[in-house]
Amino acid sequence: MIIDFKARRTTLVASPVDGRSGIPTLTTLAESLLGIPITKGEDYVVFVSRSRKVCKIVFWDERGACMVVRRLNDGRFARFLMRASGSAAAPLRRTNWRRTW
Template sequence: MIGPSGTLRVMIATGPVDFRKGAEGLAALVKAEMGGDPFSGTVYVFRAKRTDRIKLIFWYGTGMCLVAKRLEDGEFRWPKMQDGVMHLTAAQFSALFEGLDWKRVHAREPARVPVTPG
């Protein structure tokens, strides 16, 4: 299914959406409000008013996939409610999907090349 990798593009709708929408309704939101292409392979993440629910849509080569998750305990950590779109790295998305605080995930600093003795 979804495997976090460096090439995974993740876009988050920061405002809540109507969770009665299915894949087609969310794809229409991607085009109309986010200015994105739901068939590009990018993972689009949506939240409900209740912060314990999340929906994802993405194109998987042969069809549109819809993933819904509800946390049994706790809530997803979301940016402040506002209209707009945010980009997450694959590592941040993985943390968000697990219910962790994705803001604590930072990019690694490049490793320094050791200096060989002269």
């Protein structure tokens, strides 16, 4: 399956999710917590598991719900970096980002 990410709005969820989650759970997260009307068929929503070994892309098309899963045998997906500017970046500048664990 070839996914054309230019055809729809793509949202990369920065918070890790349970890797066992399926279409109903991920769709509910997208709609209720993120406010993304995923069932309209206009969005791709990308979730990465807490272990960063599994990535799931959830979307709807004219036939119903679809989920593409990519599991890495070796390595992990990179941690997400967020870029913000203007007033959205102010709280990020005041945060101490050093790891404490």
